[in-house]
Amino acid sequence: MDALQQSLAETLSSGSLGSSDSSGNVANYMGQMAMAMGKLGTLEGFIRQADNLRQQTLQQMHRILTTKQSARALLAIHDYFSRLRALSSLWLARPKE
Incomplete structure (x- = not known):
């Protein structure tokens, strides 16, 4: 976004609004x-x-994975998005040049 x-x-x-x-x-x-x-x-x-x-x-997902595999996959997805949000926060908080 x-x-x-x-x-x-x-x-x-980008346009020239000054004409x-x-x-x-x-x-x-x-x-x-x-x-x-x-x-x-x-x-x-x-x-x-x-x-x-x-x-x-x-x-x-239910056709491809077992219940245990699905649970692990959802936990991994949650962990991934948590880390991605943390990385995004760090990126936004970085010092601007």
């Missing part, structure tokens, strides 16, 4: 918004695909 926010900020700030022609400003702004909305649409599609894959995997 941070990468998306950064990408949108760059898209919106004296107000219709040019509006057209430029609309173009930037269209690009930003396109990026959001692409991200939404990617997230939907990832969520569908996650759901399918969890639904198929």
Whole structure:
């Protein structure tokens, strides 16, 4: 999500909003918004695909693994996401250059 926010900020700030022609400003702004909305649409599609894959995997888990293996897998997934959250917090708290 941070990468998306950064990408949108760059898209919106990349244009030259300082021209004296107000219709040019509006057209430029609309173009930037269209690009930003396109990026959001692409991200939404990617997230939907990832969520569908996650759901399918969890639904198929009982066919592939035993109960004990499933429990271990879920514990490993929980541990992985806990570590990922901790790493993300450290990354966000790092000193900025």
